[in-house]
Every structure is written in C-alpha cells, then in structure tokens.
Amino acid sequence: MKTRIVKLSTVILLAALFLTACGGIPLVTVNQPGAATATPAPAATSAPSNTTSSGTSGGNLSGGLTAYESDLEAIYAKVNPSVVSIIVNTAQGEGLGSGFVWDEQGHIVTNNHVVADATKIQVKFNDGSIVPASLVGADADSDLAVIKVENAPVKLVPVQVADSSQVKVGQVAIAIGNPFGLENTMTAGIVSAIGRTISANTNQDSQTPNFTIPDVIQTDASLNPGNSGGPLVDEQGALIGVNSQIESSTQSNAGIGFAIPSNVVQKVIPALIKDGKYEHPYLGITGTSLTPDIAKAMNLDASQRGALVVEVAAGGPASKAGLVGSSKTTTINGQEATIGGDVITAADGNPIKEMDDLVSFLTNQASVGQTIKLTLLRDGKEMTVDVTLSARPATASTSQSQSSVQPGSIWLGVTVEPLTSDIATQMGLPQDQTGLLIEQVEAGSPADTAGLQGSFVPVLINGKRVLIGGDVITAVDGKTVTTSEEFRNIIQNSAAGQEITLTVIRDGKQMEVKATLAEMPQP
Numbered sequence: 001m002k003t004r005i006v007k008l009s010t011v012i013l014l015a016a017l018f019l020t021a022c023g024g025i026p027l028v029t030v031n032q033p034g035a036a037t038a039t040p041a042p043a044a045t046s047a048p049s050n051t052t053s054s055g056t057s058g059g060n061l062s063g064g065l066t067a068y069e070s071d072l073e074a075i076y077a078k079v080n081p082s083v084v085s086i087i088v089n090t091a092q093g094e095g096l097g098s099g100f101v102w103d104e105q106g107h108i109v110t111n112n113h114v115v116a117d118a119t120k121i122q123v124k125f126n127d128g129s130i131v132p133a134s135l136v137g138a139d140a141d142s143d144l145a146v147i148k149v150e151n152a153p154v155k156l157v158p159v160q161v162a163d164s165s166q167v168k169v170g171q172v173a174i175a176i177g178n179p180f181g182l183e184n185t186m187t188a189g190i191v192s193a194i195g196r197t198i199s200a201n202t203n204q205d206s207q208t209p210n211f212t213i214p215d216v217i218q219t220d221a222s223l224n225p226g227n228s229g230g231p232l233v234d235e236q237g238a239l240i241g242v243n244s245q246i247e248s249s250t251q252s253n254a255g256i257g258f259a260i261p262s263n264v265v266q267k268v269i270p271a272l273i274k275d276g277k278y279e280h281p282y283l284g285i286t287g288t289s290l291t292p293d294i295a296k297a298m299n300l301d302a303s304q305r306g307a308l309v310v311e312v313a314a315g316g317p318a319s320k321a322g323l324v325g326s327s328k329t330t331t332i333n334g335q336e337a338t339i340g341g342d343v344i345t346a347a348d349g350n351p352i353k354e355m356d357d358l359v360s361f362l363t364n365q366a367s368v369g370q371t372i373k374l375t376l377l378r379d380g381k382e383m384t385v386d387v388t389l390s391a392r393p394a395t396a397s398t399s400q401s402q403s404s405v406q407p408g409s410i411w412l413g414v415t416v417e418p419l420t421s422d423i424a425t426q427m428g429l430p431q432d433q434t435g436l437l438i439e440q441v442e443a444g445s446p447a448d449t450a451g452l453q454g455s456f457v458p459v460l461i462n463g464k465r466v467l468i469g470g471d472v473i474t475a476v477d478g479k480t481v482t483t484s485e486e487f488r489n490i491i492q493n494s495a496a497g498q499e500i501t502l503t504v505i506r507d508g509k510q511m512e513v514k515a516t517l518a519e520m521p522q523p
Helices: 065-083 261-275 292-297 317-321 355-366 419-425 446-451 484-492
Strands: 005-007 083-090 094-101 107-109 121-124 131-137 144-149 170-178 185-199 212-219 232-233 238-246 257-261 285-289 309-310 328-332 337-341 343-347 371-378 381-388 414-417 434-439 457-461 464-468 472-476 499-506 509-516
Touching: 065 083, 065 170, 065 185, 065 317, 065 381, 083 257, 107 261, 121 144, 121 212, 131 261, 144 170, 144 261, 170 212, 170 238, 185 238, 212 238, 212 261, 212 355, 238 261, 257 261, 261 355, 285 355, 285 419, 292 328, 292 337, 292 457, 309 317, 309 355, 317 343, 317 499, 343 355, 414 484, 419 457, 419 464, 434 446
Parallel strands: none
Antiparallel strands: 005 238, 083 094, 083 121, 094 107, 107 144, 121 131, 131 144, 170 185, 170 232, 185 212, 212 257, 232 238, 238 257, 285 309, 285 457, 309 343, 328 337, 343 371, 371 381, 414 434, 434 472, 457 464, 472 499, 499 509
16 A cells, blocks of 8 residues: 655645646535535635526536535635745745635645745735735644735735534535635535645655644545645535645546645644644653454453553653553564554543544644543553543654755655664564665655555554655665665666665565656756
C-alpha cells in the first residue's frame, strides 16, 4: 500500500506539481437530515432568484434540480464574500492558496503549508483588491495558520462554523477557493467518508515533524492546487472543514480530497490568535492497536480491543501516573512483537478500540493541564488511572523531503526519516536496525514508478503520532545510508536518467528496487 497524498497547497509557480481538474455536481437534494448544525454568524446573503442563462432554463429542470440549483447559488452568495486568495513569496518563488475570514478584526484562516516560510504574504479579496497580511500564528501539527490584514478594503464577513462531529457520510460538501489561481471557484460533491487520518506535513521540508491529523473529512468535491486553506461547507454554508490535501496516483484529481474538521479548527485557531501557537495535549506513551494475535499472546480474549502501551516516556504524564509499558517479546507471524504492557480500553468513559481512538480523544476532547481517567487492563485485570496531561514537548525534525528540492534538481520523490529503535520495534525489526523509513511517496515520482512503498500504519511513539510500515532504505547502490543528509547527498550528486539500486526492507524481508532518477518537474 502506498501513501500518495498531494498537498493542494500553494501552486508554487517555480516548483509546483500541477494537477488536472475533474469532477461534477451530484444530482442530490441539499437539505437533508444529519447535516452539521452551524453556530450563529452574520446573516447570509439572500439567495438570487432563478434566471435563465446560456441556453439553460430553470423551467426545463425538474423541481428537485431547480431547488438544488437555487440552493447552490444561495450558498455561493453567502460564503464567497468570506473567501480570499492568498499570495505568498518564498525562496522557491511565488505561490497561491486560499483562506477565509474568521472575524471582523481581520483574522484569516488558512493552512500552515500555504504560508510556511513565506517572506511576504498578500490577501486578495473578491472585489479584486490586494492588501498585505502578517502571520499571527501557525501550527504545523494541525496544518492550520492565522494571518491578519489591517484596514481591510471590504466589509469582513466571518464564516459560520458547524459542528464537524455531526457530519454524516453522504451529506453535501461544497468547496470555494482559488484552484490554479482561478479565484472564486465553487465545486460541489458529498462527504465520502469521515474519520480519515492524514499527514500534517506531506511534501514539507525537513524542518517539520511528521505528525498526523485524525478525524479528517473525505470529499469528492473537486479540489486542486490552490484550494488549500479554503472552506469546505455544508448545505447551510457553514464550515465543516478546511481543505488541505488530495490523494492521487496519477497527479490528477481522483475525487479524493481531505479537509481538516471544523472542531479541530475551533480548538486551534483561538489559541493561534491569542498566543501565536497551540499546545497539543501530551500523554507520553508509545503505543499501537491491540490485534487479535497480540491479545492472544497476552492471554486476553481474541476479541479484546484497545491501545497497547509499548513504552512510557520517562518523566511524562503517563510515567508519573504509573502506566506500564511492554517488557516481553514474542514472535507473531514470523515477526518479533513487544507485549505485556497496559491496554487502554477507555478514556473518560469513551471507548478506545484502537490507537486512532486514543489520538482522536486527545485531539478533540482533551487539553493541556486536564486530568483524564484511563480505564485499562493490566495483567488481565481492569483498573482506572488518573493522568494529568502536559503540553507536547518540542521535537527536532529529522525527516527529509525530496519534494522540497528546486526545479531541475535530481528527484526521487520520497520523504524519509531515520529509523529509530522505537520505530524498528513497532515494525518488528531488530532494535539496532539502521536505515531510512519512507514516510511518503510522491504521486507520479520516480519512486512511485519504481514501486517504493510509503508508511500507512498509525502508531503513537512518545506522544507523537506517526505512520510506519513503509519500505526501509538501508543502502543506495551498495552504499549504506543511515541519515537523511547522506541520502540527500547521494541523490543530488546523481544524474537525471541514472538508474540507482535501493536496498530496502519490506515486511521484514530485504530486497532490491531499481529506480530511474529524474529532474524535479517544472510547472
């Protein structure tokens, strides 16, 4: 399984990977039960009356389609005044993204990856006026940022915000943004799935840790580069998510887009406005989902579910509360596994059936300084433990993304991270195994063509939610690699069209994969 997620972000005019737009409007009614309920906000602009244009007459449509068309027009009239285009200048050139008005004080929400490393930020309103903006705060772990404009040239209309926990699969989803620089573009679709997990920093540079975002909304509304940071709204025109990424294996829109849920937005944005940063609650464990095989190895019922504590970070909240990590090893399906630790089955009464549930709870329901009650199994016996959460400690990044290289540079198209003993243990490898774990494989890249595999299994390691399970590169053309810098230097000192041989470990077995390098494509 390959991870092929592409940021919708900024259409970098010197280094972007352009995607081809596709998609259409489904023939469904808009006002349906189960849609998210919006919080109070400025009154919506009244819907325009039906008119005839370009040979299309509303009278020729069925009543349902006429109502649907009218609703879409009303949503656009209501939401579009809140949507802005964002123009940034970075060392790589000029880029474009989207954003939306948060309040009447001039705060505008967008993605962190839209404004990261920007030396200049400008905002273009829907009347065509362009004004400078300053960065107020950013959080790479949730891929959200706030910028601010002073003396806005137009009346600022904040978006309404819906409760994303009420979003249902099948409800209408509408995106408005700046795809490919085409301002004020609206596309419509449905919510295709909920509860997805995405990387917060796909295709980012090596300064950003590889955190993941839970409870993400998936939509088939057409999203493309430049849509990043724009709103995804429901049939009431209320925000249910912030558009962030698409997944595609063909470098074109495949109808799979992802939006950061509005409930995460409502937690993070006020903190960014107030403090310029957001503190994520920290438990301080390394963990994984309890599988039937692991459960049986621990003399538990095969149907038992929960989050297995593999390791407890010294001095962290879990350590202070007395949580116990795994200390025994066993062989499961030919691979070494660490077992014996506490199994978390509930947090404040919320069932924890897998690691994703625990991360979702910490993200959406917990806060720094809060004392939570964990229900767990220890040696087969149920008990409860109170844990007071702290702020997630800062961590230095060691990942290296090749997608941040300049156009014309030698390109493989992977993001890698040095293999640590914790990650090796989670992947059933010897603790002293060295190499570079492939986190992401860029769609359409030489690595993608060669069949290299990115990581897709979420685990919690020392409070950091990471993806594992991808190929581990141990050598390039027979030369051992253990650091991102060594790997980057080998690639950059090679030539376009040159075939290299990568020695990788996949599912515990060593193999060789040949890849033909290319130049980083121009837009």
